[in-house]
Each structure stands twice: as structure tokens, then as C-alpha cells.
Amino acid sequence: MITKLDRALLPRKKFIYHYKNLRWARGRCETYLCFVVKRRVGPDSLSFDFGHLRNRNRCHVELLFLRYIGALCPGLFGYGVTGEKKVSYSITWFCSWSPCANCSFRLAQFLNQTPNLRLRIFVARLYFCDLEDSREREGLRMLKKAGVHITVMSYKDYFYCWQTFVARNQSKFKPWDGLHQNYIRLSRKLNRILQPCETEDLRDAFKLLGL
Secondary structure (H helix, E strand, O other): OOOOOEOOOEEHHHHHHHHOOOOOOOOOOOOEEEEEEEEEEEOOEEEEEEEEEEOEOOEOHHHHHHHHHHHHOOOOOOOOOOOOOOOOEEEEEEEOOOOOHHHHHHHHHHHHOOOOEEEEEEEOOOOOOOOOOOHHHHHHHHHHHOOOEEEEOOHHHHHHHHHHHEEOOOOOOOOOOOHHHHHHHHHHHHHHHHHHHHHHHHHHHHHHOOO
16 A cells, blocks of 8 residues: 555564563564554444554654554544544554654654544563663553553464464464563553553643642
């Protein structure tokens, strides 16, 4: 559909290499993004599209996706007819890394301006989130405030990606040693990162009440 999108399925070794949820993922400088786009076309039917992207020409993959979103989601911004209802979409990303701070801020801004778009992000690993005051952590919290559901990829998500995005030649997905343990560790870390968002919401509520 779009020549710049990687429409072919991912090779098995490439998927495992880039999506493996290692504690120390040295050498994995690219981010891969597998996506599913859904649009309701009737009371009982959905249109469905999928593919994958990676960083190109120093452009981060999240912003690259936004470049193509108009073609992937016809009617998302309307069709230029005054008063016409914009089409609603639900998009799911499976990313090898969580977004950097700049991509998170740009995504949050875009989503705040596009209320007819819902985004879910599943990540294999967390990008530069070790420091408590990192901008990447703040970026993830901004995405949550913008309505994005962010979670760490579990075995079930890896299995789905293997079935959907990988040239598997009928081979079965074989989890590596430590997949579940690293999923638990990363999930707890992500929950701690996103928790302050709820605390700040309580503080704002208290301020409104004059407490």
C-alpha cells in the first residue's frame, strides 16, 4: 500500500534479535515497530491492516509512523467536507524499545489533537528509564495522560507478533530463557514509572478543592 512501509514479514532471527527483552540489549540501536490498524466499518465488522517499520534516515520510527498515518487511516482528519464526521481508529504498536522523550512528547501532542484515535503501545524493553528523573520517564507519563495504554510485552504478545508479523514458515514460537522473569521485572519498573501520574492527579484534585 505504501512503498516506504516494510510490508514483508520480518525474518525470524531479526524479530528475535530486536525484540528479545534482555536486561542489557547492547548493539540494538534501531527500533522496530509492528502495527495493527483497526477501523469500524459497520456495526459488526472491522477493517484491519498491519505491517512494520524501523528507523530510517535518522528519523525515529514513532515519528515515521505519524508521517504515514494519513494514508494508513483514511478519513482520520476528515475528507475536507464541512461538518463531516471524522473516522475513528484504534492502533496497536509492538515496539522493540519504548519511545524516547521527544517522540513521547510529539505523540502526546498529536493524540491530544486527534480525539478519534486510540493508541496502545506494547514494548519489549524500556529506553533510558533507569534514572528517576529521566526525560524518558516523564515522556511515558505524558503518553499515559494523553490516553495511551502502555504495557510491557508478555509471552502472549510475543506469540501474537510471531503469528502476525514474522515469516515463521509454520515454525512455533519458542520463548527464550528469562522471557517471563524479564517481563515481570520490566512490568514492575514501568508501573513504578507511571504511578506518579496518578499521584499528580490526586494533588490537582486536592488543589481544586482548596485542600
